[in-house]
Amino acid sequence: MLLLIDAGNTRVKWALPDEQAVPDTRLSAWLRMESLAHDALDTVLADWQTLPVSRVLISNVAGDVVQQAIEQRLAQAFPALSPVRFRSTACVAGMENHYRFPEKLGSDRFATAIGARALYPQQELLIATCGTATTVDIVSSAGHFEGGMILPGLKLMAESLAKQTAQLPQVAESIQVSQPFADNTDQAIVSGCIHAQTGAILQALQAREQQTGQPVRCLISGGAAPYLLPHLQGKAEAIPSLVLTGLRVVAQSHPELFQQ
Template identity: 35%
Template structure:
């Protein structure tokens, strides 16, 4: 059994992986027996050095840990960045996961969380570039912090509607900005599928209402799992 960890800017998710099965876990709830059954922890982290250190203290000191980084090439997928390690490892793992699930296809891979990242992958495994924009909640926080008389609203992810108050207008505007960017990304390059992950992925899928738009909540874990027994 292996422990897979996705450490983001706002939350950390973990899975136990064995023979193709992912089981969600909470690190603090793992028992001594659970820890003894884990061969190795594989971690993809975009968090600060301090947060990474805090995460490491949650794991047994003797446990082998592999911190993954973006590279120029892995599993037939090529990174477009001139400095490959500068591509966020969450984006890299999402690309590797999407390519494993949908090989030899033209993909737009979207991770909708604190930030919304969009990356294109061609059928030959070439990453052709990507975009980064503020996520739904982040957009609200930025606007509220930069203006004197605007307050954040509780955001409903059921629909996109014209707003009848300033607070609601901020929330609806954030949704419109993200959806508009996604629609532009779909049109920018010829693709066969959109592969979504992240906390706001379900909202984007619902709004696009397209059979070629697929939600894969464990997409980054699929990318992490490819590195098991691969050194």
């Protein structure tokens, strides 16, 4: 059994893929999937100890402390296993990494690109991942990671103005695209943050379509995706867990990673 771990800046997701199923956007491709905060990592040990795991693949962008915490729990649950750390390189699973320094690309962004490409092969893709930061990345129809942009995430933008961030979801849902100009400060801040995020995504989408002369499929993922999706004018579709999907593709494409 394969255990996949996606350690992001605020949460850790882990999943068990159904290795007999074709990767798709539905939960049917997964036997189990969980998400927890960094400070709740102790709770995974009881779950992991019951699983017949034979391989582990980790993407971690949360730093050494989180990596060490994950590895400690893995060592307790599966003492005979050596987990594999996924890192960005020049080419993995058929995806060419055109970052100037390929190894500097965040492993989550590269895994996301690989996952999106597996779901929508031979298509021009724009992938917006909306979490602590928002990244907007391009994958060409030829399977090349072309690069992208990084901006503060929706919550981080709102927090920088110190206004009602605890109520961000409720306020965000009340904003209408047709009425972007709010008559109170809290909604004005959230409206500005939402339209800054969606404006960046839509501008990138338009720029890529003009650059290539081809239609571009826009995918959105991440914790803030539900709040941004209604404001993207029907030009994006939500796809969950793209990092885990990409890790699954990597594991299937490169069994040599797990050779001791």
